[in-house]
Amino acid sequence: MSPSLPKPLLVLLALYMHVHLHAQPGKEFRGKITDEAGAPLSLATIKVQTQDIIYYAGKDGSFTITLPAGATELTLVITHIGKETITRTFTGEALLQLQVMRMQSLSLKLPEVEVNGVRRKTSASNSSIVFDREAIEQTQALSVANVLNYLPGQTILKPGITVQSTSVLTLRTAVPLNSEQALNQAFGIAIMVDGNTLSNDANMQAMNPGRLGFFSGAQIEHPQHTSFIRDRAYRNGTLYSNYTGDAANNGLDLRQIPAENIESIEVISGVASARYGDYTNGVLNVERQAGLTPLRVSMRTNEGTQNIGINKGFSISPSLGVINISLDYLNSNDDPRNKIKAFQRVGGSILWTYQQQKAVRFRNTVSLDFNTTLDRTKRDPDDGREFISKFSNRTIRLSNRSEWVIKKPWLYNVSLQGSYSYGRQESYDQQYVNSNAVIGISNALETGINEGYYAPGYYLSTQQIIGEPVTAGARIEAHSIFKGNKIDYQLTVGANYSYSANKGPGVIVDPSRPAPDDGDKSDRPRPFDKVPAQSNAGVYIVNNFTTRLLGRVFNTDAGIRGDIQNRHFTLSPRINSNWKLSKNITWNVAYGIATKAPALSQISPGNVYVDIPLVNAYNGYAAESVYLVHTQVIQPNNPNLRPYRSYTFETGFNVDLKPVKLSLFYYNRVSNNGFATTSQILPVTVPNYTVTARPGQKPLYEPNGTYKIYHLTYNKISNDNYSRSNGLELMMSTSKIRALQTSFSASTSFNHSYFLNGASAVHFGSTGQSTVDTNKVSWYGVFKDQANKATTIKSTIVTTTHIPALRMAIMLSGELFWMNRLEYLYSDIYPVGYLNREGRYFPLTVEQAMSAEYAHLLKKPQSESVVYTPSMVYSNVSMRVSKEIGNLLRFSFNAYNVFNIRPEHTNSSGIQYYNGQPSFGAELIFTIK
Incomplete structure (x- = not known):
C-alpha cells in the first residue's frame, strides 16, 4: 500500500505560494x-x-x-x-x-461540572478525547493510567492493580494484551508532556531478545504470590498483571506520570496532525498547570496504597514571572496482610513561566522534573528459593519552551522547544538453583572450541541489568495566517530532532551461576555504552484552511511530514476535514500515514551464546576432569530495521441535539512493518572426540574423524508484524436533568482485529512441530505464523448526580463486557517449506504440504478454534462520591466493584475471576488560598 506522494506535496507547495501572493x-x-x-x-x-x-x-x-x-x-x-x-x-x-x-x-458549586472525557475537535485531530482538570479529579487518580481507564473500550481497574504492575496504553484494538501485536500497539503511542516527547526508545532493560524473544523484558519478574493470584483481574481476556516492572520494547510505563499537577489530557486515537511524528497508533498530550495557584495538599488511600501530593504556584515578582512547584509520593503494597510486593514513587517538578507584561510578544517556560520509582518484592520466608526481584528507575528531565509573537501576515509567531533526559534503571533478580552436583561452564566470547571449567550446581543465581538511558529532543516551528480567495489559511512549517542512547554498564551476569532452564544458551556480560546511539529527524508542513462548502463551514488540516528514522526516509501525508452539515451536525473524515522508529534494544539485541558440550569427563575431582565445549556466538543485530508503519482512515459524526450530544466514529487501521520475533535455526557441525582417561591427571582427548550436526535455535527481530483493525466508537452525554440533578453519559466500542507474524519460521513447543523424524529428508517444517482474529465489545454507562447547593457529586460507573472473542485460523498448521539435516531450505506447494509425506511436520492444532474469555456477558459497577466543605476542603470516597460482581470461568488453567475484589478508598484535598 503506497500513496501517490509527490502529488500532495506539490499541492501543498502550490497552496503555500498562493497564500503568499x-x-x-x-x-x-x-x-x-x-x-x-x-x-x-x-x-x-x-x-x-x-x-x-x-x-x-x-x-x-x-x-x-x-x-x-x-x-x-x-x-x-x-x-x-x-x-x-x-x-x-x-x-x-x-x-x-x-x-x-x-x-x-x-468547584462542585458550579451549575455544571465535566466529570468525563469528552469528544472534541482540536487543532491536533478531528476525534480527540479530552479530560479536563475536573474530570481528572473525579477519577481520584494515582497516575495517568487511572484516568485513561475511562476511555471507550478500556477497563476500569482496581487502583492497586494499576500501580502494582507495569501500565501501558493500547488504543482501538482487540488484540490480546499478551501478544506481540499488543507490544507494538503500545510502543506506537507517543506520549507528550508540555509539548515534549517522553521517549522509551533508550530503554534496554531486557534480557537478550535474541535468546528470549520479544517478551525478554518480562524475564525478570516477580513471583506469583497466592495473595495476588486470588485477586487477579482480566482485561480483554488477558491477565492484566504479568509482574514485570520494566517496559522495554513496549509503551511507556504510565505509573511514572502522576496526575496531581495535570491541567488536561488529550488522547488522539485517530489521525493526528502532521506536526506529530514517531507514532503509529495514537498520541497522548499532557498539559500541566502553569500559573498562580493556591497551596493544595491532596491525600489518597486505597487499601495498601497511599499517595500524597503538594502543589503551589506563586509569583516571584511582577517582572520575573510565576513558578509552579509540585511534589508527589506514592507507596503501595500488594496486600496489607502480606507486604511482599511493593511499589514506591517519589517525584516532583518545578515550572517557571515568564511572559511580557502587556502585549505578550515573548513567553518562556522552563521545567525541571525528577522521578524515582522502586518496584520490588521482599523475601518470602516460606519460599526456600530466596526469590527476590526489584526494579528501580530514576529520571531527571530538563525542558524549555519559548515563543515569539511577530504578528506579521507572513509570520505570526515562532516557537522553539528542547528537552534533555537522563535516567538510571536497574533490574535485579535472584533465586537459589539446585541442579546437578557440578555444572560445566564456558566464558568464551568468540565462536570456537575451548576448555571450560566446573562449578557447583547449587548456587544463588543473579541477573542484573543497569541502564542509563539518555534522550534529547528539539523542535522549531513557525505559523503564518493568510487570507486567500474566500479561504482563510494558517500555515505551519516545522522541524524536529530526537536522540536516544544508553550509557549504562548493561547486563551484569556471572556465567558460573546461570539462570535456571537456560538450556544450552547463556548470557555474557554486555555493556550498553557500546551500543550505537540513534538519531531521528523530521520536517513538516501543515496547511489549515477554512472556507464554505454549499454555504456551510468546511475546515481542513492537510499536511505532510518527512522523517529519517534509523537511516530510512519516510513520507507521511495526513488530512483531517470536518464539514458542518447543519447547525447541529458535523461530519468528520480523516486519513493519514504514520511511522515509528525502532528502539535501541530492537536494533541491537546483543549476541546469543550457545555452548555445545563436546567432552564432559568429570570423575569427582576438577583437576582430573575436563569440560570441552564449542561456543557458537550468534549476532542477531538488525542495523537496517525499518520503521513501523500504520495507515488510518476515520470518519464520523458529531451531533448536538440539546440536551443530548453524541458522536459516532468508524475507523480502519492497517499496520505493517511491525516488530516481530522470528525463530531461526542455525546448523553447526562439530567433531566427535575420543577420550582417554589418565589416573591422577586430566584425560586426553582428540577428534576421532566423525562429526555431529547440531541445529541451534535463536530469535531474530524482523519487520514482519501485521495487523488490521476496524471498529466503531459511540459516545453519548446528556445535560443535567434539573428535576433529578442528574446527567448521563455512555460509550460503546466495537473492535475487530486480524493479526499475524508474517515471517516464515520454525516452530516448536505446545503448538508447533513436536518431534523430528530423522528418517525423513525433511527434518523441520517452516511455517507462516498463526493468524488470528479477535473481537471485543464493551460499554460503559456513567450517571452523575450533582447537587450544587450541597456541593456534592455522586457517580456510578457501570461496565458491560459483551464479548471477547479470539479465533485461531487453522490454515497455517501446514508448512510452506522444510529444512533438511544440513539446514537447507526447500519450499513446498500447498498440495505437498497437505500430503502424507510431510504429515510429521504439521503443527499441533489449537484445542479450540474459537475461544471466548469469558463465554458470558458480565458487568462491573464502581462508585465515587465527592463533597466540598467550603472552599478549603474536599472529601471523596471511591468503591471499585461495589457490588462484588466476580464471575468465574473455568478452563485448563483452573478458575479465572473477572473483576478484582471490592476495593475502597478515600481522598482529601486541602486548598489554602
Missing part, C-alpha cells in the same frame, strides 16, 4: 479574561478551535487575535489553572467588539 492583513479580535469577581487573569491560555496557534492573556487579562480579512466566525477555547474551561463562538459584529469573559473557579 494573496496575503492580506486582517482586523484584530480583542478580549479580556477575568475571574468571577472581575479581577484580571494573567497567563490564561486561548486557543482558536481551528488553529494550532496558542494565545496568552497579559497581566491585565487582555489578548488580541489577528483575524483573516473577511472572517465571519471565531470559536475560542479558554483555559486557566483552577478555572472552568470556556468555549465561546463569536460571529458578526461581536468580532469587532471587546469581549470580556469571566472564568469561574472549579
Whole structure:
C-alpha cells in the first residue's frame, strides 16, 4: 500500500505560494479574561478551535487575535489553572467588539461540572478525547493510567492493580494484551508532556531478545504470590498483571506520570496532525498547570496504597514571572496482610513561566522534573528459593519552551522547544538453583572450541541489568495566517530532532551461576555504552484552511511530514476535514500515514551464546576432569530495521441535539512493518572426540574423524508484524436533568482485529512441530505464523448526580463486557517449506504440504478454534462520591466493584475471576488560598 506522494506535496507547495501572493492583513479580535469577581487573569491560555496557534492573556487579562480579512466566525477555547474551561463562538459584529469573559473557579458549586472525557475537535485531530482538570479529579487518580481507564473500550481497574504492575496504553484494538501485536500497539503511542516527547526508545532493560524473544523484558519478574493470584483481574481476556516492572520494547510505563499537577489530557486515537511524528497508533498530550495557584495538599488511600501530593504556584515578582512547584509520593503494597510486593514513587517538578507584561510578544517556560520509582518484592520466608526481584528507575528531565509573537501576515509567531533526559534503571533478580552436583561452564566470547571449567550446581543465581538511558529532543516551528480567495489559511512549517542512547554498564551476569532452564544458551556480560546511539529527524508542513462548502463551514488540516528514522526516509501525508452539515451536525473524515522508529534494544539485541558440550569427563575431582565445549556466538543485530508503519482512515459524526450530544466514529487501521520475533535455526557441525582417561591427571582427548550436526535455535527481530483493525466508537452525554440533578453519559466500542507474524519460521513447543523424524529428508517444517482474529465489545454507562447547593457529586460507573472473542485460523498448521539435516531450505506447494509425506511436520492444532474469555456477558459497577466543605476542603470516597460482581470461568488453567475484589478508598484535598 503506497500513496501517490509527490502529488500532495506539490499541492501543498502550490497552496503555500498562493497564500503568499494573496496575503492580506486582517482586523484584530480583542478580549479580556477575568475571574468571577472581575479581577484580571494573567497567563490564561486561548486557543482558536481551528488553529494550532496558542494565545496568552497579559497581566491585565487582555489578548488580541489577528483575524483573516473577511472572517465571519471565531470559536475560542479558554483555559486557566483552577478555572472552568470556556468555549465561546463569536460571529458578526461581536468580532469587532471587546469581549470580556469571566472564568469561574472549579468547584462542585458550579451549575455544571465535566466529570468525563469528552469528544472534541482540536487543532491536533478531528476525534480527540479530552479530560479536563475536573474530570481528572473525579477519577481520584494515582497516575495517568487511572484516568485513561475511562476511555471507550478500556477497563476500569482496581487502583492497586494499576500501580502494582507495569501500565501501558493500547488504543482501538482487540488484540490480546499478551501478544506481540499488543507490544507494538503500545510502543506506537507517543506520549507528550508540555509539548515534549517522553521517549522509551533508550530503554534496554531486557534480557537478550535474541535468546528470549520479544517478551525478554518480562524475564525478570516477580513471583506469583497466592495473595495476588486470588485477586487477579482480566482485561480483554488477558491477565492484566504479568509482574514485570520494566517496559522495554513496549509503551511507556504510565505509573511514572502522576496526575496531581495535570491541567488536561488529550488522547488522539485517530489521525493526528502532521506536526506529530514517531507514532503509529495514537498520541497522548499532557498539559500541566502553569500559573498562580493556591497551596493544595491532596491525600489518597486505597487499601495498601497511599499517595500524597503538594502543589503551589506563586509569583516571584511582577517582572520575573510565576513558578509552579509540585511534589508527589506514592507507596503501595500488594496486600496489607502480606507486604511482599511493593511499589514506591517519589517525584516532583518545578515550572517557571515568564511572559511580557502587556502585549505578550515573548513567553518562556522552563521545567525541571525528577522521578524515582522502586518496584520490588521482599523475601518470602516460606519460599526456600530466596526469590527476590526489584526494579528501580530514576529520571531527571530538563525542558524549555519559548515563543515569539511577530504578528506579521507572513509570520505570526515562532516557537522553539528542547528537552534533555537522563535516567538510571536497574533490574535485579535472584533465586537459589539446585541442579546437578557440578555444572560445566564456558566464558568464551568468540565462536570456537575451548576448555571450560566446573562449578557447583547449587548456587544463588543473579541477573542484573543497569541502564542509563539518555534522550534529547528539539523542535522549531513557525505559523503564518493568510487570507486567500474566500479561504482563510494558517500555515505551519516545522522541524524536529530526537536522540536516544544508553550509557549504562548493561547486563551484569556471572556465567558460573546461570539462570535456571537456560538450556544450552547463556548470557555474557554486555555493556550498553557500546551500543550505537540513534538519531531521528523530521520536517513538516501543515496547511489549515477554512472556507464554505454549499454555504456551510468546511475546515481542513492537510499536511505532510518527512522523517529519517534509523537511516530510512519516510513520507507521511495526513488530512483531517470536518464539514458542518447543519447547525447541529458535523461530519468528520480523516486519513493519514504514520511511522515509528525502532528502539535501541530492537536494533541491537546483543549476541546469543550457545555452548555445545563436546567432552564432559568429570570423575569427582576438577583437576582430573575436563569440560570441552564449542561456543557458537550468534549476532542477531538488525542495523537496517525499518520503521513501523500504520495507515488510518476515520470518519464520523458529531451531533448536538440539546440536551443530548453524541458522536459516532468508524475507523480502519492497517499496520505493517511491525516488530516481530522470528525463530531461526542455525546448523553447526562439530567433531566427535575420543577420550582417554589418565589416573591422577586430566584425560586426553582428540577428534576421532566423525562429526555431529547440531541445529541451534535463536530469535531474530524482523519487520514482519501485521495487523488490521476496524471498529466503531459511540459516545453519548446528556445535560443535567434539573428535576433529578442528574446527567448521563455512555460509550460503546466495537473492535475487530486480524493479526499475524508474517515471517516464515520454525516452530516448536505446545503448538508447533513436536518431534523430528530423522528418517525423513525433511527434518523441520517452516511455517507462516498463526493468524488470528479477535473481537471485543464493551460499554460503559456513567450517571452523575450533582447537587450544587450541597456541593456534592455522586457517580456510578457501570461496565458491560459483551464479548471477547479470539479465533485461531487453522490454515497455517501446514508448512510452506522444510529444512533438511544440513539446514537447507526447500519450499513446498500447498498440495505437498497437505500430503502424507510431510504429515510429521504439521503443527499441533489449537484445542479450540474459537475461544471466548469469558463465554458470558458480565458487568462491573464502581462508585465515587465527592463533597466540598467550603472552599478549603474536599472529601471523596471511591468503591471499585461495589457490588462484588466476580464471575468465574473455568478452563485448563483452573478458575479465572473477572473483576478484582471490592476495593475502597478515600481522598482529601486541602486548598489554602
